[in-house]
Each structure stands twice: as C-alpha cells, then as structure tokens.
Amino acid sequence: MRYAAGPGKPLRFSRGLPYNVNQVIKMRLLIVEDELDLAEALAAFLEKHQYIVDTVHDGRSGYDYASSGNYDAVILDIMLPQMDGIEVLKLLRAKGIATPVMMLTAKGEKEDRIKGFDTGADDYLPKPFDPDELLARVRAMLRRGGGYTPNVIAFGDLALDCREGILRCGNRSERLSGREFQVMELFMRAPRAIVSAERIMERIWGWESDAEINVVWVHISNLRKKLAVVGSSVVIRVSRGLGYSLEEGK
Numbered sequence: 419m420r421y422a423a424g425p426g427k428p429l430r431f432s433r434g435l436p437y438n439v440n441q442v443i444k445m446r447l448l449i450v451e452d453e454l455d456l457a458e459a460l461a462a463f464l465e466k467h468q469y470i471v472d473t474v475h476d477g478r479s480g481y482d483y484a485s486s487g488n489y490d491a492v493i494l495d496i497m498l499p500q501m502d503g504i505e506v507l508k509l510l511r512a513k514g515i516a517t518p519v520m521m522l523t524a525k526g527e528k529e530d531r532i533k534g535f536d537t538g539a540d541d542y543l544p545k546p547f548d549p550d551e552l553l554a555r556v557r558a559m560l561r562r563g564g565g566y567t568p569n570v571i572a573f574g575d576l577a578l579d580c581r582e583g584i585l586r587c588g589n590r591s592e593r594l595s596g597r598e599f600q601v602m603e604l605f606m607r608a609p610r611a612i613v614s615a616e617r618i619m620e621r622i623w624g625w626e627s628d629a630e631i632n633v634v635w636v637h638i639s640n641l642r643k644k645l646a647v648v649g650s651s652v653v654i655r656v657s658r659g660l661g662y663s664l665e666e667g668k
Contacts, residue, residue, distance in 0.1 A: 445490040445560060446470040450480030450506070451522065452498050460493070463549050464556070477501030484510055487608020488617075489517055491560055493552075496523035496534070504537055511538035514571040514607045518559045522552075571606040574666040576645070576652040578606045587648040594644065597622060601637050605654065605664035614661035638662060 447464060451457040452475045461471040472489075474480050477498040484492050484506070496503035507519055520541040521534040534542050540559050543552060571578045577586045583599040585592045594602060600622045604613065615634045623629050642654055651667040 446472070446488065447556070448480070448483055448489045448492045449473045450475075450477070450484070450492065450498065450503070451495045452476060453495075460549075460552070464553070467553060469556075475499075477503065477506045481506045481509055484517060484519075485513055485515055485608065486611045487515060487517070487604070487613065488611065491518045491520070491556060493520050493522050493556070494539075496521055504533060507534070507537045507539060513609075514573070516607050520552075520555060520559060522547075571603070573606055573609045573664060574650070574652045576606075576648075576650045578602055585644055585648055585650075587645075587650040587652075590648040592644040592648050594641075597637055598641055598644070601634075602641055605662070609664045612657050612661045612663045617661065 447469050449457050449460055449464075449471060451460065451473065454475065457473045457475065461473050464471050472483065474483055475498075478500040480492075480494060480498065480503075481501060483489070484494075494503045494506060498506070503521060503523065507521070510517070510519070518540040519538070520543060521539045522543055522545065524545045541555050543555060571580065575587050578584075578599075579586065580603065583594050583596070585594055585602065601618060604618065604621060615631055618634050619627070619629070619631055623633065638654055645652060645654070653665055653667045655663050655665045657663065
C-alpha cells in the first residue's frame with residue numbers, strides 16, 4: 419500500500435528527460451476511508467490491478483488531497499471523522515474539481531444515495547461489497563471520465579465558459595483553441611495545485627501522442643498572453659523543477 423506523501427504533489431516523470439511515449443501510465447486513485455483495515459485491503463487489491471493508490475483516513479485530509487487535482491478518481495466514504503464525505507464532495511464540486519467520485523458507505527438508504535448523487539457523486543456502492551464489483555465500477559467510472567462538469571468555472575477574477583470555450587474577465591473575453599481550453603480547464607479545476615508539464619502532456623495529448631513536451635510550453639505561453647489580453651490578475655506560475663500552477667496575482 420502507498421500512503422499519500424502530501425497534497426499538491428505533482429505526478430511527473432524523471433526530471434529533465436524528454437517525454438517518453440512508450441512509458442506506461444497508471445491511473446492514480448485516492449481512497450478516503452477511516453476503517454484502516456478496509457483501506458489497506460482496498461489499496462492492495464487495486465494496486466494488484468495496476469493502479470497507483472493513495473489512502474487517507476479523515477474528511478479534511480481527503481479534501482486536501484482530492485483538491486490537488488492529481489487523481490483520476492476518488493473512492494470516498496461518507497462516515498468520516500473531521501468532515502463527512504458529503505461535505506467533502508460538496509466542497510470539491512464548489513471548487514470546480516470534476517474528478518469522478520464513488521461514494522462508499524455502510525449506509526444503503528435511498529435518501530443517502532440521492533443526497534450523494536445530488537451533491538455530484540458519479541457512483542455509489544454500499545458496504546458490504548464484492549471487490550470485483552468495486553473494480554468494475556471504478557473502471558466504468560474512469561472510462562466515463564469526469565461526470566460533473568459545471569458550465570462556468572471561476573477562480574479569482576477569471577471565468578472559463580466550458581460550453582463556449584471562452585475565457586472572461588469583467589467585460590473582456592478571449593476564445594481559446596481546443597488544446598488551450600483543455601489546458602486552462604485542467605488548471606481551473608485545481609487552482610494553486612502544481613501540475614508538471616509531463617502530467618499536462620499525459621492528460622491533454624495522451625501518452626501515445628507523437629507531440630513533444632515543448633508543445634506544452636507553447637500552449638502555456640499562449641494562455642499567459644490571453645490572460646494579459648483580458649486583463650486578469652490570475653497568472654500561470656512556474657515552480658522550477660516541479661511544474662505550473664494557477665495563482666491569483668498580487
């Protein structure tokens with residue numbers, strides 16, 4: 419089992435090496451579960467099936483890690499110390515985090531399922547459950563991708579219209595190209611989280627792409643210019659050796 423080392427840690431390849439399209443990309447999952455034995459068993463089971471798994475055991479930590487934007491899916495218990503799973507999910511969706519979330523709980527009542535789905539859950543699995551069913555549901559959820567997609571994502575004085583692909587600040591707006599929109603959406607869904615160039619490459623172009631890593635730098639440069647055109651105080655900041663993050667300028 420692999421415990422999370424800290425929120426906001428970017429998933430990245432060897433520093434300074436060119437992007438390797440033959441490198442195997444594993445999906446990264448977060449388990450938020452306060453039953454330690456269950457969390458350990460689930461992590462071991464999912465790692466056996468070639469997933470990278472981090473585990474945390476309370477709602478506050480679950481929110482901190484999930485809001486980093488570095489996970490492909492989250493398995494979230496409802497009954498948690500410090501903050502329950504419904505509140506964690508509510509805060510994530512309010513922040514614009516669209517990571518698929520499966521609610522995992524001993525509660526099987528219809529009211530709890532409805533509340534979870536209304537808050538933005540992608541799936542719901544009551545305990546006890548068969549591990550193979552959980553695996554099948556995780557795979558299906560990952561195939562669907564982020565199920566919760568607000569029409570407008572806001573951060574600072576900036577708004578991204580997801581339907582039109584338009585970046586807005588006050589009365590000014592700039593239309594983004596397809597790839598520019600995807601990169602900006604990645605930043606807007608996890609503001610302040612550091613995302614490596616390799617992670618952006620993997621998420622937007624895919625590991626089978628023939629594109630080189632400098633295509634990420636070009637799109638970052640283009641987005642910075644468009645942020646300046648609309649007059650936003652939001653900036654794309656570089657952390658040398660780590661990656662990029664969306665920050666509110668001073």
